[in-house]
Amino acid sequence: MTKKIPYRTYLTEDQMPKYWYNLRADMKEQHDPYIHPGTMQPAVLNDFLRVFCKELALQEMNTTDRYIEIPDEVREFYRTYRPSPLIRAYNLEKELNTPAKIYFKFEGNNTSGSHKLNTAVAQVYYAKQQGITSLTTETGAGQWGTAMAMACAFFKIPLTVFMVKVSAEQKPYRKAIMETYGAKVIPSPSNQTDSGRAILAETPDSTGSLGTAISEAIEVAVKTDNCRYVLGSVLDQVLLHQAIIGSEAKMAMELLGEYPDIVIGCTGGGSNFGGIISEFMADKLAGRTNPYFIAVEPRSCPSLSRGKYAYDFCDTGKMTPLAKMYTLGSNFKPSPIHAGGLRYHGMSPLISKLYYDGYIDEVQAVGQKSVFDAATLFARVETILPAPESAHAIRSAIDEAIKCRESGESKTILFNLTGTGYFDMTAYMQYNANGIVDYIPTDEELKVGFDSLKDIPLNKDI
Secondary structure, eight states, X not given: OOOOOOSEEOOOGGGSOSEEEOGGGGOSSOOOOOBOTTTOSBOOHHHHHTTSOHHHHHHHTOOXXXXXXXXXXXXXXHTTTOSOOEEEOHHHHHHHTOSOEEEEEEOOOSXXXXXXXXXXXHHXXXXXXXXXXXEEEEESSSHHHHHHHHHHHHHTOOEEEEEEHHHHHHOHHHHHHHHHTTOEEEEESOSSSHHHHXXXXXXXXXXXXXXXXXXXXXXXXXXXXXXXXXXXXXXXXXXXXXXXXXXXXXXXXXXXXXXXSEEEEEOSSSHHHHHHHHXXXXXXXXXXXXXXXXXXXXXXXXXXXXXXXXXXXXXXXXXXXEEEEEESOTTOOOOOOSOGGGOOSBOOHHHHHHHHTTOSOEEEEEOHHHHHHHHHHHHHHHOOOBOHHHHHHHHHHHHHHHHHHHHTOOOEEEEEEOBBOTTOHHHHHHHHTTOOOOOOOOHHHHHHHHHHHTTSTTOTTO
């Protein structure tokens, strides 16, 4: 008799990885360098030090060390919620009547409800070690802001969070949690920064964007003594810390004698997807295996599927270094979809490079209603209410499982469930009232963002 694979597979605390895996060390080609916006020359370490903590800046530029040791203090904090479980979605398989085996890595077992705590803890720890006395950041859906508030409370560092205005309105309980942990939360755009005032002067009714909130957070950081800025996605340092997700997932699947044929993650800035693919991508780069990687994004903010691969600013206020990435243009105005964590104009330079070079096999852009259809089905059969961001990956996993049912082919599907939807009830209420509207930007709307890329001297081929 074949032994049934358990619903949940947990590693022991001793099995939790002691090192973060640095995917850049195994890439065939590195992504293009960041560019200083003033000199238009490749950015060097000193260019990052006024904004980021030194150790994080060093990690951002590290292309050679395959494994970077996780500090003991960070691992001790990780032990409060890690290792996270690998779960076999038996009920979803049964509901879909599919021969596919569906697994998901569940990162929602902490108060932030998401994977964001993995890098928040690391970044705040390095700030504390450096003697930094305050931090600033932005947040979209609120999960990153919550994670940062938790980490800052633990290490006793004051935090200011610029929260995308529409998310602050849609998710008031997220704001309340951040404030409970001691963070100062400011809806963005605000009248408290030059960049925020400039945007409000141009668009008084602006609902905000991650790019705008980043501008405000960086402005405060550089104007405040002994303050630094921290970012929850996009950067290589963040994907480095999130690689623990893929490391644990691979170890757990090895315990079960399994290996994924398909690996799926939602993509906004890239940390979710980058985390789950990490060591599976290492196998693909080395030619050991050939998993099929699917990145899933909202149709309303389609940076990978409809964006340009070009140099662009990472923020709306054009204060950051320029990054070579798939982008819709830093002045792109995303619609106020409920998947606020995916409402970003660009994609991680690392993820962008892997996609450009063909190592990421497919990008799927999905509509908001179909995402909530999938989220609701998943919640009813698997008992976990997913965040709208992670539900993009669920949508894709369901579709791939249905393809297996239609073809009769059994494949092993792994997706990353990195957030819970317990503070997204406004979105679910709107869905239940048939109020979810899919928004797809027109070519004319995208052209506004693309035209701004032509003004950057590095983009001669745009």
